[in-house]
Amino acid sequence: MHWERSNLLPEALVEAVASAVRKLTDEQNMDASKLIGGGMPGEIGHSTIDPNGKLCECGKRGCLQTYITDLALLQEAGQIKPVGSVGELYRLMHDGETWAFNIIDRACTYIAITINNVVCTYNPDTIVMAGSFIDIDPAILERVKGKLEEFIREPFVGTFKLTRSQLGEQAIMIGAAKLALQRYLGNGLQQQ
Numbered sequence: 001m002h003w004e005r006s007n008l009l010p011e012a013l014v015e016a017v018a019s020a021v022r023k024l025t026d027e028q029n030m031d032a033s034k035l036i037g038g039g040m041p042g043e044i045g046h047s048t049i050d051p052n053g054k055l056c057e058c059g060k061r062g063c064l065q066t067y068i069t070d071l072a073l074l075q076e077a078g079q080i081k082p083v084g085s086v087g088e089l090y091r092l093m094h095d096g097e098t099w100a101f102n103i104i105d106r107a108c109t110y111i112a113i114t115i116n117n118v119v120c121t122y123n124p125d126t127i128v129m130a131g132s133f134i135d136i137d138p139a140i141l142e143r144v145k146g147k148l149e150e151f152i153r154e155p156f157v158g159t160f161k162l163t164r165s166q167l168g169e170q171a172i173m174i175g176a177a178k179l180a181l182q183r184y185l186g187n188g189l190q191q192q
């Protein structure tokens with residue numbers, strides 16, 4: 001899945017998953033045929049986290065993307081003070097600003113909830129995340145993993161790898177690898 005202010009680009013997802021898989025297989029000498037995956041088409045950014053939440057550009061309330069994109073994070077922070085980047089928000093958290101901590105902590109919670117939903121639906125081998133929020137600090141990934149201990153459905157504990165891509169995407173992206181990439185290409189993109 002890949003979302004930002006515009007709609008999902010399946011190609012971007014395929015590229016992201018394929019790239020991440022290549023990196024994983026190169027680094028860890030893994031068998032790509034066992035790992036490589038199609039991702040999931042769709043717009044998980046518009047999955048509902050809170051039906052009474054913030055109004056989304058799609059017209060629904062409480063979509064995931066209203067909480068975890070850079071824009072959403074900075075808009076939230078802006079209610080306290082102007083913040084220019086998620087990196088700055090992160091620094092404010094480390095400076096002891098409780099409101100900054102709460103914004104970041106909530107984003108991590110919602111990412112973990114989403115990962116649980118993805119895992120329950122697709123049972124992937126690997127979840128690959130990318131984006132400036134995830135790239136702020138390796139501690140963010142660890143924080144998400146910590147949240148997962150709370151939210152992941154018990155049978156799925158330890159069944160997948162959660163990792164970070166190096167793609168440098170601007171928006172948060174979550175891809176799941178399990179099914180054959182070719183299958184995804186065949187069943188997904190050709191339906192566009």
Ligand SMILES: [Zn+2]
Pocket residue numbers: 045046047056057058059060063
């Ligand atoms: Zn939406």
